[in-house]
Amino acid sequence: MAARHLISLDDLTDADLHSVVARGAAFADGRGGPARPLDGAVTGIYFRKTSTRTRTAFSAGALRLGGAIVGYGPDDLQLNTGETTQDTGQVFSRMLDVLVARTAGETAELRAWADQDRMSVVNAMSADEHPTQGLTDLTTLLRRFGRIEGLRVLYVGEGNNTAAALALGLMRFARVELELRTPPGFGLAEEIRATALAHAARTGATLVERHDMAELPQDVDAVYTSRWQTTGTSKGDPNWREAFAPFQVTAALWERSPKAAFLHDLPAHRGEEVTAEVLDGPASIAFDQAANKMYSAMAVLEWCRTGALCDLNGEALR
Template sequence: MKEVDFSKDDLEVLIDLADDLKTKEKHGIPQRFMSGKHIALIFEKQSTRTRSAFTVAATKLGANVEYLNKNDIQLGSKESVEDTAKVLGRMFDGIAYRGSEQSTVEALGEYSDIPVWNALTDDWHPTQMLADFLTIKENFGTYEGKTITFVGDGRNNVAHSLLVTGAMLGANVHILAPESLQPALSVQKMAYDIAEQSGSKLLVTADKAEGMYGSDAVYTDVWVSMGEEDAFEERFNLLSEYQVNQELMDMSGNPDAIFLHCLPAIHDTATDVGKLAYEKFGVNGMEVTDDVFRSPASKVFDQAENRMHTIKALLAVTCGNVH
């Protein structure tokens, strides 16, 4: 249900299998590991990449997909999570859940008696991590010993997951964020405890020079997450100096550093949020500038594609017939 529920070996099996399945797909080799299976997607939060990745991955593997949004079912309102899980567990072969509460996805897993995949909660984003570390491996040949720097709101699910997953996989992780937006202390403790065993070097800092130095991958996310729209101006004022621009990228001291973003990104004025940022603050981008987003260093669309390949590996291993 979250990264620490798995071992390093578990995560590496999934990343390596995704790499293999991606190669096979490029050569047109079919991978029907889930023929006749049925999976449910319970999405209480909107999604582009996660919904598409689960749907396409499952379909390519031969499974049928049923999408259930918050208006389709009474999860936790007219019917308890436990009762819903028991019903769906008798009809489906697996459930993907995307919503706010970590307790909901864990209850679905406890009571459904079928595989349940965490497609995002407010606390963790494990399927994003699989795609991220596959992308890093594709660019550098390994993620072990590489330094990944997350810049921005360090309290969000991506920053939390990155800190813990990096520690598990032997990568070095820097979280560069203002002090008021740094990861929860409980998550930091979890990550540092893991790093003591894996040898990862972790750093949480508000100092840009310290945080950026030696970065192999620079990672950011939107400054205002779903449900936080009222904090738009406050968040801009807190994070404007942590925008990923070319000056910040250069502070890594690494000309081969790549740029990552889990998307969507506010990098120009082609979106309603981008237009609002321009009207309110006179800026053409928020967490990242357009030149960095479109630069050769940017691997964001490889990263997005890898959501599908890594989710395919996850589904195949946990719910398919892989020989």
């Protein structure tokens, strides 16, 4: 069976996306079954940039599914001595069954490694998209609300790779409303916005982006933010903090949406993108969200190895 790759959420069909999300929720709820789809498989875990949740999630997830792992740090590969990306990928694909890689750069390198049908390649975060975070977020929303269709989500902060994945994922579900409030000059990339809007036109979802904090939507189901200093990136504007300051998530946001859940992809900087009162308060499900990353990783690994689809309850269809 040809290898399946996850470089972008747009690599998944609607059926695959919905299935992986439902399967992640099933694993989290103890309904994953006794199957060990990674028996005999070896997963490479290559992280060029720092990671706590994603690296642990895929390592633990592979082991729980019966697989073995090989870990690589940023200084472990001959890429550092001049070996080409293509040659490294050729070697990987002849020894590994799955490669989970965080480069924090452009996806071209990951696409090069995926240019074969023996080894699955999973993007564990690139500069433009964090697809496995997006799947975790969808799994978290499904577990919290029992559905994704029709949810209303407010995202506050930079239009970074987490926001990109959130937009690309949510717009694949009917009647979802996603409003992003991003600082001027730090919004979604045009290509991401265009792709998300195309999905929205097809599913009946709604995507709105503004660059101020006036007239916030009322009675949203979830408020989401991400840290201002995205892993592996820097900002060219030395005064960027002044632009970001009005976009801090505080308890005042709950005056308009008192029942909203709070999400954060972590790590968090209390007092910057979010106050401690919110992150550690009763509305926060940020640490449950982090725990869901392992279950979502298990669903991704299973899909890479088997391509199996499941229904909205996470039960296998084939």
